[in-house]
Amino acid sequence: MSFSGTNLENARLHNRRVVLESIRQHTRLSRADITRLTGLTPQTISNITSELLAQGFLSTLPAESGGRGQPAVPFVINPQGAYSVGVQLSQHSLQAVAVDLCGAVVARAHAAVDRVRPAQAVAPLKDVLQRLQQLAGFPMAKLLGMGVATPGPFGVDGLSAIGPTTLPGWQDLSVGEQLSAALGLPVMVANDASAAAIGERLYGAGSTLSNFVYMFVGEGLGAGLFLNGQVFDGVANNAGELGHIVVERNGRACYCGNHGCLERYLSLWAAYEALGFEDPTQATPEDLLHAMERNDPRLAAWLDEAATYMRQAINMLECMLDIETIIVGGLLPVPILEKIIARLAPLYASVGNRSNRKVARLLVGNVGSEITAQGAAALPIFHEMNPSFNVLLKNH
Ligand SMILES: [Zn+2]
Structure with a gap:
């Protein structure tokens, strides 16, 4: 087991996730609320919220007057701030959804496939990606990535090849890297139940x-x-x-x-x-x-x-x-x-x-x-938002 050290860039990304996750969990928070919940300094929170506002991940609601002092401006997650694509890959079909940053499905696409291996999946994945983007009309720059959920079990002698749902060639943990390179965006692969669990969490x-x-x-x-x-x-x-x-x-x-x-x-x-x-x-x-x-x-x-x-x-x-x-x-x-x-x-x-x-x-x-495609779409968003995210980070 190896541990990666902490550097300022990691700390910055971690703090950014802490802020995003706090707002996601509480729906709306002011800077003072975030300070109280996270223990981060007001200056750090000010920098992070400014950055997230500029990127469109956050938006603000009208200021609320809370008695003494300046009225507090509540921050909320901006659904149109980013998008993600999720794909459920089954034996004979590829079902895909695009979701906004709050998880609402904004477009759907599917394609027929025949027990595709990762390399054969590149063309149909590119195709559904293009269709989803056209249907939903978001700029590619706002796409966080793609999650792909495949049925397990992976790489188990006697189980993976003959199961009713399993697919050959997806057990290699580097599949995500290969697809990322081929599609030119971050791709995360998980088994279908894990992806659905992340969808349920978000x-x-x-x-x-x-x-x-x-x-x-x-x-x-x-x-x-x-x-x-x-x-x-x-x-x-x-x-x-x-x-x-x-x-x-x-x-x-x-x-x-x-x-x-x-x-x-x-x-x-x-x-x-x-x-x-x-x-x-x-x-x-x-x-x-x-x-x-x-x-x-x-x-x-x-x-x-x-x-x-x-x-x-x-x-x-x-x-x-x-x-x-x-x-x-x-x-x-x-x-x-x-x-x-x-x-x-x-x-x-x-x-x-x-x-x-x-x-x-x-x-x-x-x-x-x-739900599996939606869970898959949650993978890149979870990556962006969750402070303790590391399991799915290993390939990225
Ligand atoms: Zn069995």
Whole structure:
């Protein structure tokens, strides 16, 4: 392990992130508020806010008279101050969004691809980037970068090549560097659950939390671990690969070679199989809603089963990580997710049983087909804003 030294430039960037993050968390702050919250000197704050105003990252609201002294001018994040592009790369599609600095989606684009390796992805990525920029009409100079979320697991013998969702060639941590060079802008690559966790931290239910797990129920099951203010992604970007924890001895066969993996019970694919789809790639989340409408007993049985295993997953995560909360999101339609959650009580006793809890043990996060792309778009913004950002900095 090596540590980089601190120099004045690093300190300046760090202080800038501290100011931006304070304003993001509190929505609006005056210079005096920032001084009180950060402990930085008024002169430093004045320099940083002037710089951020000039760059367009911040704007001001009308001055508020607060009794004695000069009226305070509140600073807010300016949504049009910068933009970011996020891409969710799946086996056969590339779904992209452009978001503003406050995370609102301002343009969408997608392209068909066929299990692309990083080098083959350059052309379609350039194409969607151009389309997004034309649709949203922001100048390239305001683009912070691109985040690319790819499904894991990465580089695991027997797992990465044959999974239903995984893509070959993306496990190398230098992929971000290669794409940055090819596209001429900063590109950050993360696994889809980690990207979605960062999206949840910047714009969702985890907005003010420093320790939470984002449980991503998609075609498989993954988790993004947001610990001590950073994403923990492990030695090969595989931390949080919850789906392949074995929970049933002699359980259902998994493509990884084990039996009884968690995602064989709690995932879209598990639901599709329960509903009798022989080829899960032909099913969609809407099929679950249709099954609910016709009171399909196979769906009810699956909901019971899924709740059993979600309860177990919650127990493991709480005892392992002692987190503030678990945020569940992903691709399950909200009514289906709510039915599973309604079946969870009582949760297992765990270190999560605390009388001084500030948030519930389980929260529902963002759900829907765009959350991974939005999470990917959050990566460059998180980089720009988060003072403790360093994990994703390693390639930049
Ligand atoms: Zn497995």
